[in-house]
Structures are given as C-alpha cells and as structure tokens.
Amino acid sequence: MSASFKDTGLSPALCAHAQQAGMTHPTPIQLAAIPAALEGRDILATAPTGTGKTAAYALPMLHRLLKARKPRTLLVMVPTRELVLQTAKVFRACLGEGGKKQANARTHTPPIICLYGGADRDEQAAELIQTSGMSRILIATPGRLLDFIGTGTCDLTDCFQLVMDECDRLFTHEFEEETRTILNYLPTPRQTLAFSATMPAACKAMLASIVYKPVELSVEKPPEERPAIRQGVLFLEDEQKAAFLKTFFGRSPKTRSIVFVRTKAEADVLAATLKKARLAVAPLHGDLTQDKRTSTVASFGSGRLFILVATDVAARGLDIASVTQVINYDVPEQPETYLHRIGRTGRAGQKGSALTLCSGAERKRLRQVEVGAHVKLRVLSTEQALPPATPSGPRAVAGKSRPKTKGA
Numbered sequence: 001m002s003a004s005f006k007d008t009g010l011s012p013a014l015c016a017h018a019q020q021a022g023m024t025h026p027t028p029i030q031l032a033a034i035p036a037a038l039e040g041r042d043i044l045a046t047a048p049t050g051t052g053k054t055a056a057y058a059l060p061m062l063h064r065l066l067k068a069r070k071p072r073t074l075l076v077m078v079p080t081r082e083l084v085l086q087t088a089k090v091f092r093a094c095l096g097e098g099g100k101k102q103a104n105a106r107t108h109t110p111p112i113i114c115l116y117g118g119a120d121r122d123e124q125a126a127e128l129i130q131t132s133g134m135s136r137i138l139i140a141t142p143g144r145l146l147d148f149i150g151t152g153t154c155d156l157t158d159c160f161q162l163v164m165d166e167c168d169r170l171f172t173h174e175f176e177e178e179t180r181t182i183l184n185y186l187p188t189p190r191q192t193l194a195f196s197a198t199m200p201a202a203c204k205a206m207l208a209s210i211v212y213k214p215v216e217l218s219v220e221k222p223p224e225e226r227p228a229i230r231q232g233v234l235f236l237e238d239e240q241k242a243a244f245l246k247t248f249f250g251r252s253p254k255t256r257s258i259v260f261v262r263t264k265a266e267a268d269v270l271a272a273t274l275k276k277a278r279l280a281v282a283p284l285h286g287d288l289t290q291d292k293r294t295s296t297v298a299s300f301g302s303g304r305l306f307i308l309v310a311t312d313v314a315a316r317g318l319d320i321a322s323v324t325q326v327i328n329y330d331v332p333e334q335p336e337t338y339l340h341r342i343g344r345t346g347r348a349g350q351k352g353s354a355l356t357l358c359s360g361a362e363r364k365r366l367r368q369v370e371v372g373a374h375v376k377l378r379v380l381s382t383e384q385a386l387p388p389a390t391p392s393g394p395r396a397v398a399g400k401s402r403p404k405t406k407g408a
Contacts, residue, residue, distance in 0.1 A: 005059070008034040011066070014059055014094065021093035027052035029219040033193075034060045042192045042211040046199040047219040049343050054090040057163050057193050062094055064161065064191075065110060065135055073159040074110075075186075076139045077179065079169040080313050081116040081290060082297070084139050087165065088114050091137060115140035115148065118290030125153050142170065142178035149185055156182075160190045167194040168203045168336060176206075183210060197343070198336040229346040230353045233366065233377040234385040241329060241357050242270060244382070246277045248327075249307060252387040253279055256300070257325035259309045260332075260341050270329065271309040281307035312337060323347065328356040331365045335372025355385055 005015040005026055026034065029047040036043055037060035047053040057076075065074045076091075078084055095109045113127045113136060121144075128148060132155065138145070148154035164170050170179045192211050196203070199218075207214075236244055245259065261267050264285040271283040282296045282305050299305040301320050323345045332338045338356075345352025356377060358366050370376055 003031055005030075005034075008060075009038045009063075010034060010059055011063055013096070014063055017094055017096035018055070018059060020096060023052070023055060027056070027219075029053050029217065030056040030059070032217045032219065033057060036215040036217075037061060037191075037193060038063060040064070040191055042214040043194065043217060044199065044204065044207060044211060044214045045193070045195045045217040045219075047195070047197065047217070049197050050347065051219060053195050053197075054087055054165070055094060057165070057195060058087075058091050058094045061161050061163060061193070062091070062137075065137070068135065071133055071135045071158060072161065073135070073156060074137045074161040074163075075145075075156065075159045076137070076163040076165060077142060077145070077170060077182070078139065078165045079141065079175055080166075081118060081141060081293070082313070083166065084114050084116045084141060087139050088112050091139070110135040110137055112137045112139065115144045115154075116290070117141065117144050118288075118293070121147075124148070125151075128153050142175050142182060146178050146182055149182065156185050157187055159186050162186060162190055163193045163195065165195045166197070167207065168196045168198050168200055171203050171206045198339060200334075200336055228351045229342055230351070231342065231356075231375060231377050232354075232380045232385065233356045233358050234380050234382065235360070235363075236357050237359050238330075241359075242273050244357065244385075245270070245274060245327070245329075246279075248386055249274065249279050249281075250277065254306050255324050255387060256303075256320075256322055257307050257327060258323055258341075258344050259307065259327045259329055261309060261311060261329045262333075264311055266329070267309045267311055274307060274309070279307055280305050281309060284308045284310040284313070286311065286313050312341070320344075320347075322350065324350075324352055326352070326354045328354070331356060331358050331362040331369060333365070335369050338369045338373050338375075355380075 003026055005018050005023070008026060008031065029045060029051050033043055033045055033056040037057065045053065045056070047056070061074055065072055076087055078087055091112050097109065111127070111131050111134070113124070113131060115124050115138060124144070125148065145154065149156065169175065189212065194207050194211065249255070249257070259270065261270060264287050267283040267285045271281050274281040282299070284293060284296055288296070296305065296308070300308055326342050326345045328338070328341060332341060342354035345354060356366070
C-alpha cells in the first residue's frame with residue numbers, strides 16, 4: 001500500500017493542499033525528508049530534478065512556520081531568478097493558493113515575498129517593510145537579499161528556518177561570498193536544510209560548519225524513470241563550431257534545443273550568428289532584464305523560438321518538458337555542470353540528446369567530466385552528429401549512454 005502525506009506527519013490542511021496540487025502520494029525524497037524536517041532536524045539532501053524536492057522542504061517548513069507561536073521568517077535561498085519564481089509557485093500550491101500571488105487574509109496564510117534582481121526594487125522593499133514582524137516566506141537570490149540586508153530593509157533576526165536549494169551552486173565562487181555573508185546575519189541555533197541535484201565533496205565540506213548533526217538523504221530516480229539521453233562528443237576546433245551549428249540547425253531548424261556557452265558575451269554573439277542564418281533563436285543570460293528573460297522563456301516554451309543560446313543560469317531554472325536537444329558549445333568546467341545541462345532534455349519521460357563540442361585543448365577536461373559524471377560519451381563523426389534533414393525524433397546523437405550518478 002502506498003504511503004500518504006498523512007503518514008509523514010503533515011497537518012491535514014497541508015495534506016489537502018498537496019492533493020489539490022496533484023501530489024497524490026509522497027515521492028521517495030518527500031517521504032524521507034518531511035518527517036526529519038518536522039522533527040526540526042538539519043538535512044543534507046541529494047535528489048535529481050523532477051523528484052519533488054521543492055515540495056519535500058516546502059511542506060514541512062510551512063507546517064513548522066504555521067505552528068510557530070511567534071512570527072517567524074522562513075528563508076529559501078536559490079541561485080537564479082527563474083528558480084525564485086518556480087519555488088514560489090510550489091509554495092503557493094502547498095498553501096492552497098493556486099496561481100494567486102498574494103496571501104489570503106481570511107485564511108491567514110503567510111505572505112510569500114520574492115527577492116531577485118532585474119525586478120522592481122522599490123516594490124520588493126515595500127513588501128519587506130509591510131510584512132516586518134509577521135510570519136512570512138522569503139524566496140531570494142543572494143545578491144538582492146544582501147542588498148536589502150545592507151540597507152536595513154530586511155531584518156533576519158527572526159529567521160529560524162533556512163533552506164538552501166541548489167546549494168552546490170550557492171557555494172561556487174559566483175555566490176559563496178554573498179551566501180556566507182548572509183549566513184552571518186542569521187540567528188543560531190536554527191534549522192537548516194540543504195538540497196541539490198548534486199552534492200560535490202567540496203560543497204559538503206563547506207556545509208559541515210553550517211548544519212548541525214544533519215540527516216543525510218540521497219534519492220535516485222528508479223531506472224524506468226531515468227531519462228533516455230543519447231550522449232556523444234564531436235571533436236571540433238573552436239573556429240569550426242559556429243559553422244557546424246549553422247549546418248546542424250539548417251537541417252533541423254525546429255528541433256527545440258538549448259546551446260550552452262560559458263559567457264554572456266558568447267551567448268549574444270552566437271545567437272546573433274545563428275539569427276543571421278534565419279533561425280528562431282535568442283540568447284538567455286543574466287544581463288537581460290527580467291521581463292526579457294521571462295518573454296524569451298515563454299516564447300521558447302510556446303514554440304515561437306526553437307533555440308536558446310544560454311549560460312548556465314538556464315541550467316538551474318528552466319523546466320520545459322519538450323527540449324529535444326542540448327548542445328555543449330564547449331566542455332563544461334565541472335561534471336556537475338555537465339549533468340545539470342543535459343538534465344534539461346529527456347524530461348517527463350521523453351527521450352533527448354546531448355552533444356558536446358570539444359576542441360583539442362578541451363580533451364583533458366572532457367575526460368575529467370566523463371570520470372566525474374560516470375559517463376562515457378560516444379565519439380561521433382560530423383555526419384553522425386548531424387540530424388537528418390527531417391528528424392522524426394531526438395536522433396542527433398547516436399548511441400545511448402545514461403549517467404550513473406544521482407545528478408542525471
């Protein structure tokens with residue numbers, strides 16, 4: 001007999017909201033994390049994307065927040081703007097609010113405040129001021145949150161619940177200093193939950209001084225649910241890569257694809273190059289305004305755009321089921337980055353392809369990625385890597401290889 005949310009110890013109201021949101025039974029990560037979180041334990045959890053890990057921390061943390069005798073702040077830190085919005089959507093569903101942005105005063109649900117760059121700062125500041133002294137949920141990127149802390153607009157002295165989602169990214173060089181600074185403003189003791197699709201040893205070592213006697217959880221997707229991602233590598237020098245992509249998408253211009261590049265400048269230049277070839281393409285990176293990023297993702301999801309040229313900001317935020325092809329324009333720096341990137345395809349039970357373009361200078365890094373990600377990429381000829389002129393499915397890369405790690 002399948003376990004129910006009631007078995008985890010959640011309040012009847014939260015169980016009802018979970019059912020209403022389509023969560024008929026708890027997933028393995030929810031079944032493992034919710035009881036531990038309800039007991040007030042710190043948690044280190046590793047679970048692949050698509051296993052329900054957001055609800056695994058949202059439900060128990062809401063339970064504790066709603067039961068608190070005094071006003072409390074629940075803080076959820078995530079690395080990207082897209083993840084802020086997606087996480088807020090899950091929290092609203094767990095509170096039974098559906099698509100409503102504001103809390104329902106009659107049901108006394110705590111307000112959800114989203115803090116991220118590229119949006120109206122004054123509006124966010126006003127929400128923080130209006131909810132000061134109330135129980136509330138802050139879902140924030142480190143940079144914008146630290147901005148409000150620095151100006152005195154955000155007081156975290158009542159924050160006894162902290163969640164760090166995609167914590168491996170929060171402790172990279174890009175966010176580590178901001179993340180650690182924010183932690184210094186939080187009271188102790190507190191409850192800390194750290195979730196991610198991958199948990200590198202370096203990240204785990206950093207978390208050791210932040211969590212107290214944590215419950216360590218690790219959940220993998222069952223083999224039948226793992227995405228069937230065809231993975232391959234094509235050896236090309238850097239100056240050949242753009243021309244290859246023009247040929248690739250010239251053969252199959254309506255293959256919904258994400259091309260990952262390292263820098264924002266590369267994303268702009270490559271997108272412009274492909275656009276000149278009359279391809280439906282747009283860049284996606286952190287220098288775009290939030291409105292532009294939102295409209296670009298919406299166009300991609302609806303089929304008005306077929307190709308995104310993206311930095312890794314999209315690897316952590318996009319959740320579009322029908323991405324057929326991921327192309328690494330160069331070899332990622334870390335195995336975890338590779339797994340996050342290719343995880344954008346092969347979603348919701350569909351098949352997908354991941355092709356990595358590797359120059360001679362990148363071969364050593366490619367081997368490091370293969371070892372760290374526990375994959376072996378099939379070496380392809382140019383013709384093998386190219387799709388047929390009229391593809392019937394994700395056949396751009398021949399030979400199936402599945403990641404053996406938790407992050408796939």
